[in-house]
Amino acid sequence: MITDSLLKFVPFSHDELNEILAQFEKEYVKKNEVLLNKGKVCSKLYFVDKGIGRSFYLKNDGKEVTQWFFGNGSFMSSVDSFFQQSPSFYSIDIIEDSVLYSITKERMDLLLAKYHHMEKFIRLLSIETLAKFVQKLNALQFQTAKERYNYMLTEYPEISHRVPLGYISSYLGMSQETLSRIRSND
Amino acid sequence: MITDSLLKFVPFSHDELNEILAQFEKEYVKKNEVLLNKGKVCSKLYFVDKGIGRSFYLKNDGKEVTQWFFGNGSFMSSVDSFFQQSPSFYSIDIIEDSVLYSITKERMDLLLAKYHHMEKFIRLLSIETLAKFVQKLNALQFQTAKERYNYMLTEYPEISHRVPLGYISSYLGMSQETLSRIRSND
């Protein structure tokens, strides 16, 4: 599955693929496990083979706010922290028992330096991620709570039905009560 | 100046730099000129040598909403549209008479294919852009109107004082009246 995700963007050769895959480690992670704490430098990039993870952060008042969900087939990390090796603004945890593949920054750097193809892959991956962020930015900036929820339903139908309401409401920038009302109101 | 921006991320060789710079064209653009229309594919990546540009879009009710400002020394385009050659969600126009350097997608692709360094440069640029979007996303999702304005003042002091109020308020996701009140209230 990770192979498909790699080939989606760049036509890696067999040898390249083998070497790349060899750099990843399979990890079985239980629900609620924390993979990265806010303030730390993100040292690994994960691929979610099965399960769901999320990035989130704690507001001053102690409330958790979900920043992003990572479902099956997506690469997960605090992107800027990982690539810029800067302190992460977010924490990352696992919402469902999951199967992940992880690669360290060191190994990623070696691959990036060695393979032009890998550099291209990460470029395209970054741009795709960027495009998704832009979409969410739009949603938050211009849409009503209800519209944002509908956007969530169509963009992330899977996730919408597998995670607690509070995670989704904070992801969408609204209170849990508001989301609950929206859901019941039709 | 564009050279500095290139070298900021990657140690290009002299030869590389020369060839890269040769692919850019200098453009003098007047205030209010539109460089990209919503719905079109963005064909050029610009470097703002002097001046200010912005991306924006028109809401259903006809109101303009600024999505991003591009000041001196920044690369400007509808990133995802340019690299994915997809229809742009935004338009781009020029707010002050500006001096730009532009490169076409075709030429960029040639550079990307030829130079591993170029691929790396765009990767790092994308990630930096991503980090900025994440910041703005935070601001919009969690902060009050006033906090967002302060964030704007510290992050983009230059721009805050050179563009019309309405551009800034829509960029920050609030009405012009609200921003006006915030500004006068201290």
Place this chain on the structure above:
DNA sequence: TTCACTTTTTGACATAGGTCAAAGGAAATT
């Protein structure tokens, strides 16, 4: 200097969505 046009400010009022608190439901643990 005056006129026309644009941008910003101010006031009055409306409302989406927030907060707090309590009650129901579900799900996990014993």
Place this chain on the structure above:
DNA sequence: AATTTCCTTTGACCTATGTCAAAAAGTGAA
């Protein structure tokens, strides 16, 4: 099955910010 804990819904009330409209201030052309 009973108990505890967590998650969701509902109600009452509140507030930040939006909308509409008019006045004021700024800008530029004639």
